[in-house]
Amino acid sequence: MSERAAISIFFFMLVLLLSQASILNPVAYEPKTCDFPAIINLGDSNSDTGGYAAGFDPPTSPYGNTYFHMPARRFSDGRLVIDFIAEAFDLPFINAYLDSMGTNFSHGINFATAASTIRLPNRIIPNGGFSPFYLDLQFSQFQQFKSRSQMIRKQGGMFASLMPKAGYFSRALYTFDIGQNDLGEGFFANLTIQQVNASVPDMINKFSENVKNIYSLGGRYFWVHSTGPIGCLPYVLTAFSSAEKDPAGCLKPHNEVAQYFNLKLKETIVQLRNELPSAAFTYVDIYAVKYSLFAEPQKHGFELPLVACCGYGGRYNYSAEVICGGTITVNGSDIFVGSCDRPLVRVVWDGIHYTEAANKFLFDQISTGSFSDPHVPLKQACRRTSS
Ligand SMILES: *[C@@H]1O[C@H](CO)[C@@H](O)[C@H](O)[C@H]1NC(C)=O
Ligand SMILES: *[C@@H]1O[C@H](CO)[C@@H](O)[C@H](O)[C@H]1NC(C)=O
Ligand SMILES: *[C@@H]1O[C@H](CO)[C@@H](O)[C@H](O)[C@H]1NC(C)=O
Ligand SMILES: *[C@@H]1O[C@H](CO)[C@@H](O)[C@H](O)[C@H]1NC(C)=O
Ligand SMILES: *[C@@H]1O[C@H](CO)[C@@H](O)[C@H](O)[C@H]1NC(C)=O
Numbered sequence: 001m002s003e004r005a006a007i008s009i010f011f012f013m014l015v016l017l018l019s020q021a022s023i024l025n026p027v028a029y030e031p032k033t034c035d036f037p038a039i040i041n042l043g044d045s046n047s048d049t050g051g052y053a054a055g056f057d058p059p060t061s062p063y064g065n066t067y068f069h070m071p072a073r074r075f076s077d078g079r080l081v082i083d084f085i086a087e088a089f090d091l092p093f094i095n096a097y098l099d100s101m102g103t104n105f106s107h108g109i110n111f112a113t114a115a116s117t118i119r120l121p122n123r124i125i126p127n128g129g130f131s132p133f134y135l136d137l138q139f140s141q142f143q144q145f146k147s148r149s150q151m152i153r154k155q156g157g158m159f160a161s162l163m164p165k166a167g168y169f170s171r172a173l174y175t176f177d178i179g180q181n182d183l184g185e186g187f188f189a190n191l192t193i194q195q196v197n198a199s200v201p202d203m204i205n206k207f208s209e210n211v212k213n214i215y216s217l218g219g220r221y222f223w224v225h226s227t228g229p230i231g232c233l234p235y236v237l238t239a240f241s242s243a244e245k246d247p248a249g250c251l252k253p254h255n256e257v258a259q260y261f262n263l264k265l266k267e268t269i270v271q272l273r274n275e276l277p278s279a280a281f282t283y284v285d286i287y288a289v290k291y292s293l294f295a296e297p298q299k300h301g302f303e304l305p306l307v308a309c310c311g312y313g314g315r316y317n318y319s320a321e322v323i324c325g326g327t328i329t330v331n332g333s334d335i336f337v338g339s340c341d342r343p344l345v346r347v348v349w350d351g352i353h354y355t356e357a358a359n360k361f362l363f364d365q366i367s368t369g370s371f372s373d374p375h376v377p378l379k380q381a382c383r384r385t386s387s
Pocket of ligand 5: 309310336337340341
């Protein structure tokens, strides 16, 4: 064979290989595992690693006891799902944007604050339950962070190394876990189930607008958690104890609204995927995994799933009067609200939030991709798929 013929055959084969790979399998050139250099999170207490603590009151002991052995500005006894996600990519835990004390943002940042909503809340801390840092403000903080972090890098000096590289914004994994407090706000304002349900499409539209805004600033990889079964959590079970219960003991109407929220959320993600084809979206049905902890706790090594480990009073060991780490005076004596004996086998930590053990279980389940649409593991969340 002449050298020329060999070269032509080589190029012919190469073209064949490339065209097959890109036509038959458009994801063939996406890497097997994604090397996200940073994680950028928006959300509520499910993923707050210090925002609420910086802005308002930090949670006190026994918060943090199981893993950090001290309060760690998280609403759990240990790590959150977002912490396990960071660990999975060998990245440091992401710090809160609001944390002004020497904070390192070189590999990620967290805009989540406990009690955050998607929509502007009616009643803001301290005059009501919700964080002022609702999703639009978290986006606006992100926008500032993106430009100001680069000014700081250009200035050099001691602060430059605390900021992410410019190129990280388009390579980062953007994670979201928000919506639970939008439902909670409606329920606790005594709206009917139907009224809260009817406001879901507006919540989802506002969510979608923020995702598009992040996309327009360069975000490409999106990992979105569904909202959990709010009707299984002691703070809701205690407040609406007369509502209809399902076989797991959770409140059926409240969970139905959460499921409707998730249906609309998933629809929106399918739509975003079509509108923004150069982005990769993963919808994560964390609701299903959370619900399995309430429905089949023994199967997963848990017990008393509806009862708070660190709380006070009633059937669900929860009282709106005192939170975990606080003290309540009963019949003239002070009672400290501390941890139960075995937080490692418990699902709910303080009546609103999950234990580290539950968070680890949730992470192990969702990171496989089994609960994701598309069914792609966390490590491959940079893959684009057409739907
Ligand atoms: C910030 O965190 C990164 C990653 O953990 C680390 O390599 C770097 O040294 C830290 N920067 C400073 C100034 O501590
Ligand atoms: C909701 O109803 C309960 C019981 O009637 C009442 O105690 C509570 O103040 C109401 N909450 C609001 C925000 O109206
Ligand atoms: C919520 O609204 C949707 C759409 O109208 C409806 O299909 C669903 O049954 C409603 N759910 C509840 C709990 O009201
Ligand atoms: C408080 O005192 C009342 C009346 O003596 C009693 O019925 C109740 O059980 C006491 N509560 C607790 C928590 O000890
Ligand atoms: C309820 O909370 C208390 C702390 O106030 C804790 O000591 C107790 O073990 C919890 N109960 C259960 C069943 O976990």
